[in-house]
Amino acid sequence: MATSNGFGPRALRYLESARNLVGCAGGAVGLGLHFAGLGGVWWPGVVAGLYGVGALLTPAPKPRPPLPPRPEPRPEPQPLPPEVSAPPAPKPEPVPAPEPAPAPDPELVALAAYLDTVPLPPSAGVDGLLAALRAAGPGPVAERIVRHRLPVAVAGYLRARTWQPWAGPDDPDPAVQLGREVDRLAGELA
Known part of the structure; x- marks a missing residue:
């Protein structure tokens, strides 16, 4: 399957993913077991197995919800021709704003x-x-x-x-x- 992303960005995305981080934590536990003397000669397999279990059991990231559709731009209303234009509406007289109450000291x-x-x-x-x-x-x-x-x-x-x-x-x-x-x-x- 061809994608527009190259190998580098995909590898970086995986390295930053939760699956890789949980797998690394499992591998670190495997190393801890080896240093504690519990892995024996099979310690590389224990480390790899714990990494794989952690990476496989971590749920996949949820897909992002789709973006809402952009609203279509409305066409600007065209002015009416002069012979058909409506009479200008009377401008309302400005109402004086009430004086604000003085701020308390x-x-x-x-x-x-x-x-x-x-x-x-x-x-x-x-x-x-x-x-x-x-x-x-x-x-x-x-x-x-x-x-x-x-x-x-x-x-x-x-x-x-x-x-x-x-x-x-x-x-x-x-x-x-x-x-x-x-x-x-x-x-x-x-």
Whole structure:
């Protein structure tokens, strides 16, 4: 049977095939048996036999599925002659695209995620301040509150709460102090 491939490409395909690789593994097992002293004088036959068994028992590669047929190119529509052409269609007026919502401030998102993990008293109104900051959008006042003022107020609350067991009876309640600071920040934002 004549093929367009020469001997070289076919030999290379066989050398890279799964059958040859499994046969080589079987031959290597045969060599291992020889070096272990189990093949005796028949070791070349054992090596060749294990190669042949491995190569023959390996399933043949599955044929590639045929390529799907290429779609036929469609003929381009021919323009109508001027005397038969249809009237031009009215151009639709462009509809203005709605303004995209402003992207949330990543620092505000990170601060809100952190504050969700902190045990803050609901009476302090931190959730209301976060909602007001989201509604206000970016700006110098909101940026100052998000980056510095609110984190400092929360850190002060957490420190005061940590030391509260050793505080005296005259020391103010940390939750009340945090609520006052949050009210002051909300007033600056408005």
